Amino acid sequence: MIEVENLCRRYGSATALDGVSFAAQSGEVVGLLGPNGAGKTTTMRILTGFMPPTSGRARIDGHDVVEDSLAARAKVGYLPERTPLYPDMTVEGCVTFWAELRGVKKPRPAAHEALRKVDLFGRRQSLVRSLSKGMRQRLGLAQALVHNPPVVILDEPTIGIDPAQVIEVRQTVKALGKEHTVLFSTHILTEAEQVCDRVVILNLGRVAAEGTPDSLRKTLFSGDRVAVQVQGLSPEAALKALRAATGVAQAEPDGVGFVVRGKTGVDVRPHVAGAVQRAGGLVIELRPIELTLEDIFLNLVGKGGN
């Protein structure tokens, strides 16, 4: 559905994309993961036909985004990063307008349908300017979906909205995957893990890694990290017990507790619990520590350096 081959894009002397290639199959939710400035937005803008690549090719459902731009654009629903909307239009008018522009035969029913999907049907007569940030985000989604495109491209759809709404949007995106090919960008790893079938990690305009969230985790991370708090043992004894546990690569004190890193591919939590018990202590906290994106990129950049 989405094919990207060796995409390059320069702004003057700055290189935003430097040979990016990836693909997304029909019905797949693909996450574009990367820090700010990695080239996520540029990739999406090329795919949506907003700007041409400096070199390389990109196809949407077989249509080249440069040679056959109008056909390619007709297949895409796009929600840009800033969720641009016309503040002085009504919710319904806004979605109907985009439906018309994208050639929907019956724009108004299509708009209603899309508004129902994002749960804004009740507010269809309101002015866009009166909507909350989360509602606007959903309205942005509605305009991207109104023409029922095979490909939906969402640029950081969860940025700047409150946590409850973030969860809503994530669920919506995940649901979209049933009917559409979804490409969405984020810089939050867990979001990508929760929503995506596959993740493409961009860094400095290149694909740093690509795969399912699980496989990526396995290739990239040298092991899970676990936070442990122990009762009934002196810190020295606890540390000794932890270090001796099966599968533990490293254990260090951290505040009132300890941070334990397991060997690659091993879930160390049962071993840690067992070891503490055997030493006569009691585990009062055993919590996996989420890896931050910074960690991953440090890792990736480190790899690249090697």
Place this chain on the structure above:
Amino acid sequence: MRGIGIVFRREMAAYFTSPIAYLIAAAFLLVTGLVFNTNLTLSVTQRPVNPVPNALAFFLIFFGPVLTMRLLAEEAREGTLELLLTAPINERAIVFGKFLSAWAYFTLLLLLTLVYQVILVAVARPEVGQAVSAYIGIWLYGGAVLAIGLFFSAMTDSQVLAAFLSVAALTLLYLGEQAGQIVANLDLANLIRTLTLPGHYTGSFAVGLIRFEDFVFFSGVIVVMLYVALRALEARRTGGAGWQGRGVRSLIGSALGVAFLLTVVSGVYAASANAALTLDMTESRQYSLSRETLTVLQRVKEFGQPIRITGFYSPNALTFRQLDDAIARLYEEETDGLISREYFDPNENRTYSERFNLQIDGELFVSYLDANGEVDFSTVRRVTAENSQERNLTNAILRLLDINRFEVAFEVGSSDIVPDDSSAAGYSGIIDGLEANGIETFGINLNQLAIDGQDVPNTVTTLMLLQMREPLSAGAVQVLDRYFARGGRAFVFADADYGASPFLSESDPFNAYLWERFGVRMRDAVVIDALSNAGTELDVLSYAVSDGSTITARLNDPENPFSRALFRVARAVQIDPEPPVQNGMVVATSPESYGETDLTLLGQSSRYAFEVSEDIAGPLNLAAWANDTRTGARLVLVGDQNFLSNGLVQNPEGNGILFTDAITWLTGFGESVIFAPQARASNLPTVFISTQDLDNIALITTLLLPGAVLLLGVGIRWWRGRR
């Protein structure tokens, strides 16, 4: 193109739902309403023109950018442009849809101002055709302004910057019309003027002349500006691609595209300017050749001698040049180039202009060309600026055609007049006037002709007996009798003379001859008028004039107090009610006048009193005409000559009118000068309206109308705000 309609509809909806747009509309109506009312107040003394479209030519500098600044700049700033540019529609659809919406909104504003035209029709008699032309013109003008504004809106994300740049560009394009004031070179100034917007409005659409080339110009501006706006919009896709690859290619492509468009547009413009396709919208067909002119041009063609129209226009007078040339080129076309035209800058061709005796900037001359194709300076005729341009030009050509056809002879044997010396005090004004009209003047001595047994030359069309100091000899009267017998015409002036044997006293045999021959004669009585005078009862103003006479058609115009003739110490003319030939009164005094016969008392002490037994009761005749249709002889007899003196002939106007129209009738010049004397209507007040009505109109147009629009905007804002 798919999408134009959709973009257009959204923009229109945005205009109608945005309070700003209503604010703009209200301001628009307020400004145009003020202009209209100011002009209406002035129109009580001037003919109303179309102030609103003309003022808009200026005000569009500000209204245009306000309407266009948000079109693309706002989309760019809000980010919605990214969505528009990724929608499956062409950029052209975006640019055209936005442009058309702005133009449609402007059209609506323009239609609102038609209220003023309706009011004008109700209170006056405006030139409807000219108004239609002005509206078409300003509509196209507005289209060009909006296209320029749209281009600047496409250039930037900032509405303020877009508006500022547009205002700056439009100001330049507006002031360029006045390029003549800073650019010394005429051709350059003219070129600059051709490139400005008002250069294609003020001299054509605004005055009721629709020229195809102006359509081409405005359409050309729109096409070129929309193209550039389109390329600017496309350049937003390439973003900062700058000076490499695609960026450079697109830049070169744009430049080539603009060059191509400019070539096409200027080509079509030049061709259309050359073809001179025009539509005359004025009521008086001011920019079309009248039947009368065509008759004259037929004479030109039959005569076959090339004629040159020479005009002198400084760069300051380019608008006048355009207006005059709109007429002059019709003459050239009609005569297939036999009449040609040439324009000079008087500042750069000073010596040449001096040969024409150029007096003011913007003057035209007609002349024959000699065998070398050069202006024959002995035939140069000045085009007077009295009437419409066509009338002036045709009259000048007629005077050229009539060179030496009309000869007016002044009797010099018994008079003090020196016709050859135009500097002579007293009557040089009328003599110069005759000469300027192509009428030859010279003196003849009737007494000498009688002695030599000769006749008045056949070439003489009118004989003037003016400033006569003594009666004609019996022989001279016989010469005159023979002259009249073969259809001679004479303009005879008598005056109060207290000497021993004055000219045309009741005892003068010539006076008796006139009575016998034409049924008119002079009385030995000075007219005293208590009712119709200019201060003293001896300064008599024409009270009544004959009906249906070409001599008096323009006299005593009730609209123009200066159109009465003034006679100073005049004698009464007697008219025979049973005349031998047709005759009649020209000018008569009021019922409260009489003829004082005691000339001795009057001459010595300037005292007079009505005595029933001696004096002649009024009204009296001051001038009379006679027409012997059998021989063709004509006579005009006037009981005064002072009215022709340099001091009085132009003040009041009536004196000059009486002389001109009398000489026109006598010479038959009137039958050849096809524009017969006409009532002067063009400068008359045509708005007849009470102050109360003026106030009401002002209230409606400057308060109620903009206020209603403003309220509508507030209402819509409130209604939409509730949701």
